[in-house]
């Protein structure tokens with residue numbers, strides 16, 4: 001059974017053909033675009049920066065589980081922190097070794113949505129939000145709403161990725177044509 005990482009789901013959401021080129025034809029892409037975001041974790045000093053008491057005060061944390069390697073059917077990944085909140089819901093928290101720039105990147109949101117899917121199934125609990133901590137902006141804490149539509153989109157993407165990989169199906173191109181401009185696959189991608 002194929003098991004995806006959040007980064008692979010994020011690629012699919014960017015353009016379904018990435019999944020095809022990368023996992024059916026096995027043509028590696030220049031990973032930089034996606035992974036520089038995910039990889040913002042040369043977190044040599046991250047561990048020192050963690051465990052701030054602000055968490056409990058600000059968001060009502062009842063219990064915290066750190067560095068959780070979670071895996072469910074079709075999806076796996078490591079969550080920096082899984083928080084059990086006082087209202088009984090759970091929430092993923094992810095540290096970004098980055099400066100807060102007044103906007104949450106889609107990739108960051110999608111990563112949290114994937115974590116929400118992992119947590120709901122693993123902990124048998126509801127996830128309604130997640131948190132990002134920007135370590136280079138004085139640990140700015142940003143809340144990200146996670147609704148049922150967002151989680152359904154992740155599950156739906158996982159199913160479609162399986163169809164592409166197991167069925168060798170060439171998917172439709174992304175609707176966003178400007179994504180093609182700098183795409184690694186633009187020379188081999190039939191429009």
Ligand code: SF4
Nearest residue numbers: 015017173180183189
């Ligand atoms: S060229 Fe466009 S459609 Fe083709 S893989 Fe790249 S982003 Fe997707």
